Amino acid sequence: MFKRIVSPILDRLDSETWHNRARELLHLSEISPFTLKLLELFAYKGKRIFNERLKVKIEDIEFDNPLVVGAGWDKVGRAVKALYRLGFAGVEVGTVLQYPQPGNAKPRQFVLAPGVALNRLGFNSPGMNIVANNLKRYKNGSAVVGVSIGKNKNVPKKDAPKAHSAVIKKLYKYAAFFVINVSSPNTPGLRQLQDKAPLAKIVKAINRAMDKVGKRKPLFVKIAPDLTNSAVDDVIEVVIENKLTGIVATNTTNNSDIKAKYGEKWRNQMVGISGNDKDFRQMATDKIAYIYKKTRGRIKIIGVGGVNDTKSALEKIMSGASLLQIVTGIRGEGTSLPGKINQGILDYLDKKGIENVERIVGIRAKKLH
Ligand SMILES: Cc1cc2nc3c(=O)[nH]c(=O)nc-3n(C[C@H](O)[C@H](O)[C@H](O)COP(=O)(O)O)c2cc1C
Known part of the structure; x- marks a missing residue:
């Protein structure tokens, strides 16, 4: 029903407007246990799936299942409980910046083809104080809350470590x-922070900030799918040298040929493509497999990019991702998506007689080794 009836209606609305309305509707459902129960009727077969075999542990965090809402879906942290109720194990809120920032001029978010999105949001964020206030209500809840952190556009490269640490301390x-987002294509110069020296400075500052406020929480770096393998090697080195948890692979692509598939006008624009584009999906999966092989599974990988069904989810898990994130697929497939994929994973485990989902992480990458 979603794809036949709801989706074509949404296609007529401005994509960002729809997005914000959907998030606020979910937020409203959090008002009482009853409305949350009603929301659950929109989950796959009307019921959230709980199953021990889907559990994923990363350091001391337990995820109910391997599916998390990726950064950008709930930038402000207002629909965490509702998204959990629909079947996700948690939400990566953000990207959150130290100070409020409006982002680029609208319109800046588009649906290009079924399940394929383009955005040039440019880090719109209400700032860390508002997000902190929003997140209070989810403390000690069942959903795992991650936070993506970034820097305001006017912060020069040399002050990036301080800007990131400020958000860490506040949240x-x-x-x-936490996830360091230095891979958005929509902020000029941001992706240069993926280079070894500036990235190491940010990471060290964050580690110091966490040491001051408590113990170190799991920290990831999110990379662009457009990085060369040698640039990925640099990120891996920073991750290992500074004892981070792992890498989120990947952000949206700004590959010119992929952009141009949806119109020549996009070729040279500063935008990011996401979702159901087979070349983009493959780029993200290749990065996961590369990191897994290179590190022999020693660091954790969160896989993201074009996950929209069980097949695309299994592909990324088997390539080395312990956890998956979805953003564009939610718009394309609807509220039943997490349940559908989780059930699909369970069916696969049954068919193959495999105990749990953690057992299949990286099995395809190992074979290629
Ligand atoms: C509208 C939109 C906004 C996004 N905002 C962010 C963001 O703020 N921070 C970030 O790290 N990634 C952001 N992303 C990238 C996603 O988290 C994800 O890496 C990318 O979209 C690929 O996954 P998908 O194919 O499931 O959408 C955004 C993506 C979209 C479509």
């Missing part, structure tokens, strides 16, 4: 894990 008590 430390509300997040189970």
Whole structure:
């Protein structure tokens, strides 16, 4: 029903407007246990799936299942409980910046083809104080809250470590894990922070900030799918040298040929493509497999990019991702998506006689080794 009736209606609305309305509707459902129960009727077969075999542990965080809502879906942290109720194990809120920032001029978010999105949001964020206030209500809840952190556009490269640490300190008590986002294509110069020297400075500053407020929480670096393998090697080195938890692979692509598939006008624009584009999905999966092989599974990988069904989910898990994130697929497939994929994973485990989902992480990458 979603794809035949709801989706074509949504296609007529401005994509960002729809997105914000959907998030606020979910937020409203959090008002009482009854409305949350009603929301659950929109989950796959009307019921959230709980199953021990889907559990994933990363350091001391327990995820109910391997599916998390990726950064960008709930930038402000207002629909965490509702998204959990629909079947996700948690939400990566953000990207959150130290100060409020409006982002680029609208329109800046588009649906290009069924399940394929383009955005040039440019880090719109209400700032860390508002997000901290929003996240209070999810403390000690069942959903795992991660926070993606970034820097305001006007912060020069040399001050990036300080800007990231400020967000860490403010949101430390509300997040189970953090992700450094230096891979958005929509902020000029941001992706240069993926280079070894500036990235190491940010990471060290964050580690110091966490040491000051408590113990170190799991920390990831999110990379662009457009990085060369040698640039990925640099990120891996920073991750290992500074004892981070792992890498989120990947952000949206700004590959010119992929952009141009949806119109020549996009070729040279600063935008990011996400979702159901087979070349983008493959780029993200290749990065996961590369990191897994290179590190022999020693660091954790969160896989993201074009996950929209069981097959695309299994592909990324088997390539080395312990956890998956979805953003564009939620718009394309609807509220039943997490349940559908989780059930699909369970069916696969049954068919193959495999105990749990953690057993299949990286099995395809190992074979290629
Ligand atoms: C509208 C939109 C906004 C996004 N905002 C962010 C963001 O703020 N921070 C971030 O790290 N990634 C952001 N992303 C990237 C996603 O988290 C994800 O890496 C990418 O979209 C690929 O996954 P998907 O194919 O499931 O969408 C955004 C993506 C979209 C479509």
